[in-house]
Amino acid sequence: MSEIFKGSFTQQEPIPEAGIAAALEVMRSGRLHRYNLAPGEAGEAAALERDFADYTGARHALAVTSGGYAMATALRALGVGPGDRVLTNAFTLAPVPGAIASVGAQPVFVGVTEQLTIDLDDLADRAGEASVLMLSHMRGHLADMDRLMGICDAHGLTVIEDCAHTMGAAWRGTPSGRWGRVGCFSTQTYKHMNSGEGGFLITDDDTVMARAVILSGSYMLYARHGTVPPEDVFEAVKYDTPNVSGRMDHLRAAILRPQLRMLDEQCDRWNARYRVVEEGLRGTPGLTLAERPAPERFVGSSIQMLLLDWEDGAVEDVIRRCAARGVELKWFGGAEPAGFTSRYDSWRYAPSAPMPATDRILRGLLDMRLPLTFSLADCAQIARIIRAEVGAVWQARAA
Numbered sequence: 113m114s115e116i117f118k119g120s121f122t123q124q125e126p127i128p129e130a131g132i133a134a135a136l137e138v139m140r141s142g143r144l145h146r147y148n149l150a151p152g153e154a155g156e157a158a159a160l161e162r163d164f165a166d167y168t169g170a171r172h173a174l175a176v177t178s179g180g181y182a183m184a185t186a187l188r189a190l191g192v193g194p195g196d197r198v199l200t201n202a203f204t205l206a207p208v209p210g211a212i213a214s215v216g217a218q219p220v221f222v223g224v225t226e227q228l229t230i231d232l233d234d235l236a237d238r239a240g241e242a243s244v245l246m247l248s249h250m251r252g253h254l255a256d257m258d259r260l261m262g263i264c265d266a267h268g269l270t271v272i273e274d275c276a277h278t279m280g281a282a283w284r285g286t287p288s289g290r291w292g293r294v295g296c297f298s299t300q301t302y303k304h305m306n307s308g309e310g311g312f313l314i315t316d317d318d319t320v321m322a323r324a325v326i327l328s329g330s331y332m333l334y335a336r337h338g339t340v341p342p343e344d345v346f347e348a349v350k351y352d353t354p355n356v357s358g359r360m361d362h363l364r365a366a367i368l369r370p371q372l373r374m375l376d377e378q379c380d381r382w383n384a385r386y387r388v389v390e391e392g393l394r395g396t397p398g399l400t401l402a403e404r405p406a407p408e409r410f411v412g413s414s415i416q417m418l419l420l421d422w423e424d425g426a427v428e429d430v431i432r433r434c435a436a437r438g439v440e441l442k443w444f445g446g447a448e449p450a451g452f453t454s455r456y457d458s459w460r461y462a463p464s465a466p467m468p469a470t471d472r473i474l475r476g477l478l479d480m481r482l483p484l485t486f487s488l489a490d491c492a493q494i495a496r497i498i499r500a501e502v503g504a505v506w507q508a509r510a511a
């Protein structure tokens with residue numbers, strides 16, 4: 113009798129009790145809007161911004177409604193507008209090209225490597241085509257950031273980092289989000305902190321921050337933020353910066369602050385789970401895993417498997433067989449977008465020439481979430497199931 117996994121791949125942990133208590137206090141106060149403060153009160157939203165700036169080491173942090181909103185705001189704050197071209201990863205999620213399209217700009221896709229990071233040779237080739245790179249650390253895989261920044265600096269490319277999957281991660285000790293001009297984060301339920309929806313933008317640049325704060329819908333109440341550029345910087349931009357409402361509220365900030373205090377510990381728990389699955393899958397015939405480079409501190413909140421050069425039908429067999437045993441795998445090679453998963457050639461508003469090397473990776477790319485509600489024993493069981501089913505299909509193909 114083959115074992116079946118019973119857990120849910122979409123079940124996160126509860127909000128910590130401290131967050132629930134803080135949220136109740138905000139609700140009792142009735143002051144949920146971030147600028148609705150009692151005399152002398154800083155408010156949860158501003159406190160969260162200070163906490164997040166401290167955590168990342170950034171001069172400024174702005175809390176907003178979503179990660180996608182943070183990315184669009186970063187683009188606007190940098191002056192990206194209609195007709196501009198913005199380089200970004202071909203392997204990413206829909207909100208990334210979506211943020212670029214939302215400011216009227218055109219996504220230009222850069223390929224992916226077998227290590228699931230942006231292809232730096234392709235980036236070097238295309239660097240002259242744009243002035244901004246929206247770099248997505250997709251599924252938590254960090255490229256060689258030293259080499260990447262070397263390429264971008266040499267070509268005058270401004271980098272915005274999409275850190276939706278790298279909150280808590282670092283390259284050579286420098287946190288993700290701190291390499292580029294702006295770092296963008298998400299606190300949507302499936303990311304590393306959970307407020308349902310939410311996000312951050314971090315930067316050291318006073319002008320970018322002042323613009324971002326006003327863009328986010330501060331009116332002239334920007335002095336109530338957690339980290340505030342000098343007044344003359346606001347004076348210089350406030351008449352020319354539109355209000356594109358996207359504020360964080362006190363309720364979600366209250367939920368997030370205790371989670372931020374636990375974040376590093378949570379990242380260790382994710383990695384323990386990741387390592388168990390990785391260990392269990394190692395040496396499975398036909399299946400490869402990204403090797404995590406030594407300078408990368410990653411957060412294993414999901415794991416990716418490559419069935420490189422398998423026929424589509426065989427990959428589909430693996431997915432079906434694993435699903436029958438309770439293991440949900442997402443496929444980045446599917447011809448049609450499904451669930452959260454879609455491919456660069458499904459984003460028809462952003463046409464691209466075919467990218468055969470990238471297509472080869474995406475065709476074999478399976479993706480699995482590792483929520484913290486899974487125990488280490490769950491992770492070992494999941495790995496056994498995948499190993500067995502990949503092995504069965506592999507053998508059938510060889511026969």
Ligand SMILES: *Cc1c(COP(=O)(O)O)cnc(C)c1O
Binds near residue numbers: 181207248251297309
């Ligand atoms: C979730 C996600 C985003 C966007 O975050 P939202 O808060 O849902 O807008 C951006 N990039 C990647 C890679 C993501 O997974």
